[in-house]
Amino acid sequence: MPESTSTELYDGLSTRPATFTWLSPAQLEVHAGKETYTWNVLDKQFHWDSGEHHLRLSHGTRTLIVKDATAQRLMVAHLKQYSRRRRTGGVAPILFSRAAFLFLVILGGLVAAYIWLMPIIAEQLALRLPRSVDDQLGEASFNAMAASMAFDTTRSAAMQRFGDALEISKDHVLKYHVVNDAQVNAFAMPGGHIVVYTGLLDELDTPQELAGLLAHEGTHVQERHSTRSMVRQFASSFFLALVVGDVGALGEIAANKGDELRGLGYSRDLEKAADDIGMQRMHANGVDPRGMIDLLEELKGAHGSTAEPPAFLSSHPLTDDRIANATARASTLGVPAEANARIDSLFAALRK
Numbered sequence: 001m002p003e004s005t006s007t008e009l010y011d012g013l014s015t016r017p018a019t020f021t022w023l024s025p026a027q028l029e030v031h032a033g034k035e036t037y038t039w040n041v042l043d044k045q046f047h048w049d050s051g052e053h054h055l056r057l058s059h060g061t062r063t064l065i066v067k068d069a070t071a072q073r074l075m076v077a078h079l080k081q082y083s084r085r086r087r088t089g090g091v092a093p094i095l096f097s098r099a100a101f102l103f104l105v106i107l108g109g110l111v112a113a114y115i116w117l118m119p120i121i122a123e124q125l126a127l128r129l130p131r132s133v134d135d136q137l138g139e140a141s142f143n144a145m146a147a148s149m150a151f152d153t154t155r156s157a158a159m160q161r162f163g164d165a166l167e168i169s170k171d172h173v174l175k176y177h178v179v180n181d182a183q184v185n186a187f188a189m190p191g192g193h194i195v196v197y198t199g200l201l202d203e204l205d206t207p208q209e210l211a212g213l214l215a216h217e218g219t220h221v222q223e224r225h226s227t228r229s230m231v232r233q234f235a236s237s238f239f240l241a242l243v244v245g246d247v248g249a250l251g252e253i254a255a256n257k258g259d260e261l262r263g264l265g266y267s268r269d270l271e272k273a274a275d276d277i278g279m280q281r282m283h284a285n286g287v288d289p290r291g292m293i294d295l296l297e298e299l300k301g302a303h304g305s306t307a308e309p310p311a312f313l314s315s316h317p318l319t320d321d322r323i324a325n326a327t328a329r330a331s332t333l334g335v336p337a338e339a340n341a342r343i344d345s346l347f348a349a350l351r352k
């Protein structure tokens, strides 16, 4: 099949006019300038690929580019018979793995966005909603978990009187609940429900410590930490409702989360903020802010014998940091000029 047609040879650097001749069905002689190459189409180094308007044959680093349409058709028919080393066969795995790699990169990005970005966006969206949403969220989730809590109504009423003697939140009505539970725990729900377990309450020795606890939890409410934490923790559930601002749906989701909301965690910064602002509130209400230090010390000691730290502290393993921070804050604030005269008797009424 001796045949010669106008074509080009590319050697990796430049393209030269070339011709070729078939010496045998498997042997192709390529002429470019004064050079002649003999390619065996059965060689491992030989590849070819063709498309609608191109035919390329390559052997090692050299590539023959056939431009004439008729020549292309004849060559392809011949090569299909004698050589199976189409480039597509050699190239595909590389293309595939590159595509797979890109796919994985994009997928990884989406997963990262889902895990890290969505909670941040959810939090920002929640903060743009009016505070009445906090109330609705808190009410829905409190009602959902109330059935599983053993309230002490007498002590709850006494704690309400104690809390009402302090002005902790200017934007929300704080509702205090004492629950019979041995866990050393207390938590605040968005909008104002504050739950204190007897396991924690009975560790407290002074009204200043209780004022510190309520000021800390009340600050989580007032500063919307609880709302932020809730939507962050359940961002995937809340996200759509937050985007469209569907308050009813938000409440339903909060209700469905029920008991999971007991474990709302806060970042170290928010805990520190709750201590700091809480101590300012204590001071403004005539309560010695050093009560916060005593509270932290008390709770730190409360789990001395057990492996588990109290839940109130567990979200922030750096209790010593908080104590140091509270100590510095207390010395800045000083002791209030006028002491709150009511909390002593209110605290006494609350004790067992």
Ligand SMILES: [Zn+2]
Pocket: 216, 220, 266, 271, 274
């Ligand atoms: Zn806290």
